[in-house]
Amino acid sequence: MFLGLISWLSLAAYAVADSRYTLELTWARGSPDGFEREMILINGHFPGPHIELEEGDWAEIVVVNKLPFNTTIHAHGIHQTNTPWADGVPGLSQRPIQPGDTFTYRWQADTYGSYFYHAHTRGQIDDGCYGPITIKPKAGISKPFDKIAPEDVSLLEAAEARVTPLILSDWRHKTSSETWDIEVAAGLESAVCVDSILVNGKGAVDCWSREDLTKYTSPAIVPVLQQANLSMTDKGPDTNLTALPSSVFDVCIPTQGSREVVKAPSSDKWMSLDIISSASIGTFAFSIDEHPLWVYAVDGHYIEPLKVDVLTVANGERYSVFVQLNKTAKNYGIRVASLALAQLIDTTAVFSYDDAEQSYGNGSTTLESKPSINRAGGNVTADVVFFNQAEMVSFPPQFPQPAPAVDQTFLFSLVTAGSSYRWALNGTAFDNAIDNSNPPLLYQRPHAITNDSNLILTTKNNTWIDLVFHVATAGQPPHPIHKHSNKGFIIGQGEGNFTWNSVAQAAAENPENFNLISPPFRDGFVTPASATSPTWLAVRYQVVNPGAFLLHCHVQSHLEGGMSMVILDGVDEWPEVSKNHMN
C-alpha cells in the first residue's frame, strides 16, 4: 500500500513534465569542418538541439537510438537529485540503449545555469553526440550583476534570459572506434592530435605554415621532441612510427569548412554567452577580439564577476559571460586556440555586430580586429588578463561553504597503466566491461556489488569526503576530473608528492596550498600538469544524493583508456529503483 502510493506519487510528478524533448540519434554522413565522415547527428543536426528549462522544471528527454551501436545520454553537471537512474551511464545507472530502443530520462532542473548533454558510451563524444542545456534561474534569486554595471542590471537580466551557447570542440576525421582501434593496434596513445577545432559544430582544417609551427612550438616541449628526434608537424609530433597510419601525426590537408557567426545586435547593449567545452582532448584559450568577458557564472554557479580577456576552458567546463556591445559595428574575431603541447591548432569564428557578417566568409578569413591571444593561445601584450580559477569566489559570498573536517579521505594515484593509452585513477585501469554490467550497479544492493577497491568506492549519505588526486608521475597533462551528481570545493593544490594521510595534516604543514574559506565550487576539477614533478589537487564534497556515480577524467582518450572509478554514494540510504525507471 505504502510503496504503491510512492510510485503513484512519482508517476504523478512525471506525468506533469514541464518540458519534453525527443533526441533521435542517427549515424550519418556530415562534414562539420569541410571533410565528410560518418558521425552522430541528433534530430538531423550537429550539435544537438538546445535544451532550455526553467529552474525547478521536470525535464523529460526521450532518446531514440537509431545508431548501429549501444549508447546512453548523460546530462553533464545535472545533480540528478533523487533520480540517480537518469544519470545516463551504462552499467551504472541503466543498461545500454540498444539499436532501435528508446529510453526516457526524467530529472528535475534543480539548479540554474549552463550544462550540456552528451553520449556516455566509450568515445561517442568524439563522434559528435552533444548539445547545450540552459536552466533559467527562478525569478527573484540574488545575482551579482550590479557589480558589472549597476545602471544596466535590467539589460544584463535580459541578456542572460536570451543566452547564446557556444560549444567548443575538437574534431577528428576518424571515428572514435577507428581512433581506439589504432591505439590498440599501435599499443600507444595516438589520440592526442585532432584535425580541427569547432565552434558550435563549425570550423575548417587550417594547416599552419612551417614558420608559425616553429614560432609557436612551446619551449616546454622542445627538449622532449629533441630527445626523441621528433619534429613538430602541422599535425603534431611526427613520430614516424610504422605502426601508425601516417595521417595520425602528419598530413594536414586544408578544407574550406564553414565558420560560426555569432550575431550581436548592438541595440541589446549586452550579450550573454555560455562557453561550453565538449572537447575530446584539448584545453582551449578562448577570446573575443577587443571585447572583455565578464565571467558571472562557472559550471552553472554564480560567482563574484571577473573581467578577463581570455578564458582557459577544459573538457566539460562551462563559463557564462557577458559581453558589452558598445564597439564600432563590424566583425570581430572569436579566437579558440588549443593549449596542448603536442599539437598546434586553432580556429576562428566571428562576432558580428548587426549586419556586418556579409563582409566575412566567401573564402576569406581576414579579420581586422585586434586579438588578445596569438595562434597558440598566448597573450599578445602584457596587459592581457586570463581567467584565474584561484580568484573565483561563489556568489553570494558565504554560500555554499565546505565543512571544516571530513569523514573519509580517498587518495588517488593517477598513472598510465601498462601502456601509454591505458590510464588509471588509482593504479588500475577501469574495466570497460562494467558498461555492460547486468544488472547495472544502481539496480543492485550495494553489499552485493563485488568491490574492487581500486575501481569502486563507497560513501555514506550526509558525510563529507576529500578526494585527493595525486598526479604521481612527471610528464602528465592536466586531467579535467568530473564528478557525476555533485559539485565539489577545490580546496587545495600543490607540486610534489602528496605525502600526508589527510588534508588536515597537509594544511597544517602547508597552509599556503589550501583555501577552505572561499574555494572554487565546480563539477570539474583540473589537476595541475606534472611537467617535471608530481602534483596534487584536493577536492571536498558532501554526499547528498545516494546512487552509483562515475568519477572520471573528461579527456576522451583517458576515459576510454580507463581513467575512471565508480563511487557508490550513500550506500546506507541506497535507493530502491522502481520498474518504471529501469530498462
Ligand SMILES: *[C@@H]1O[C@H](CO)[C@@H](O)[C@H](O)[C@H]1NC(C)=O
Ligand atoms: C549492447 O548492450 C547489450 C545489452 O546490455 C549488451 O548485451 C551488448 O554486449 C552491448 N554491445 C556492446 C558492443 O557492448
Ligand SMILES: *[C@@H]1O[C@H](CO)[C@@H](O)[C@H](O)[C@H]1NC(C)=O
Ligand atoms: C634524427 O632524424 C634525422 C632526420 O629524420 C635523421 O637523419 C637522424 O639520423 C636521426 N638521428 C637519430 C639519432 O636517430
Ligand SMILES: *[C@@H]1O[C@H](CO)[C@@H](O)[C@H](O)[C@H]1NC(C)=O
Ligand atoms: C620515416 O622513416 C622512414 C623509414 O625509417 C624514413 O625513410 C623517413 O625519412 C622517415 N621520415 C621522417 C619524416 O623522419
Ligand SMILES: *[C@@H]1O[C@H](CO)[C@@H](O)[C@H](O)[C@H]1NC(C)=O
Ligand atoms: C564601452 O564601455 C566600457 C565600459 O563602460 C568603456 O570603458 C568603453 O570606453 C566603452 N567603449 C566605447 C567605444 O564606448
Ligand SMILES: *[C@@H]1O[C@H](CO)[C@@H](O)[C@H](O)[C@H]1NC(C)=O
Ligand atoms: C558574400 O556572400 C554573400 C552571400 O552570397 C553576399 O551577400 C556578400 O555580398 C558576399 N560578400 C563579399 C565580400 O563578397
Ligand SMILES: *[C@@H]1O[C@H](CO)[C@@H](O)[C@H](O)[C@H]1NC(C)=O
Ligand atoms: C605576456 O604576459 C606576460 C606577463 O604579463 C609578459 O611578461 C609578457 O611579456 C607578455 N607577452 C607579450 C608578447 O607581450
Ligand SMILES: *[C@@H]1O[C@H](CO)[C@@H](O)[C@H](O)[C@H]1NC(C)=O
Ligand atoms: C589507491 O590504491 C592504494 C594502493 O592500492 C590504496 O591503498 C588506496 O586505498 C587506493 N585509493 C583509492 C581511493 O581507492
Ligand SMILES: *[C@@H]1O[C@H](CO)[C@@H](O)[C@H](O)[C@H]1NC(C)=O
Ligand atoms: C562492498 O562494500 C560494501 C560497503 O562497504 C559492503 O557492505 C559490502 O559487504 C561489500 N561487498 C562485497 C561483496 O565485498
Ligand SMILES: *[C@@H]1O[C@H](CO)[C@@H](O)[C@H](O)[C@H]1NC(C)=O
Ligand atoms: C615522489 O615519490 C616517488 C616515489 O616514491 C619518488 O621516486 C620521487 O622522487 C618523489 N618525487 C618528489 C619530487 O618528491
Ligand SMILES: *[C@@H]1O[C@H](CO)[C@@H](O)[C@H](O)[C@H]1NC(C)=O
Ligand atoms: C542524504 O543526505 C542529504 C543531506 O543531509 C539529505 O538531504 C537527503 O535527504 C539524504 N537522502 C536520503 C535518501 O536519505
Ligand SMILES: [Cu+2]
Ligand atoms: Cu586525463
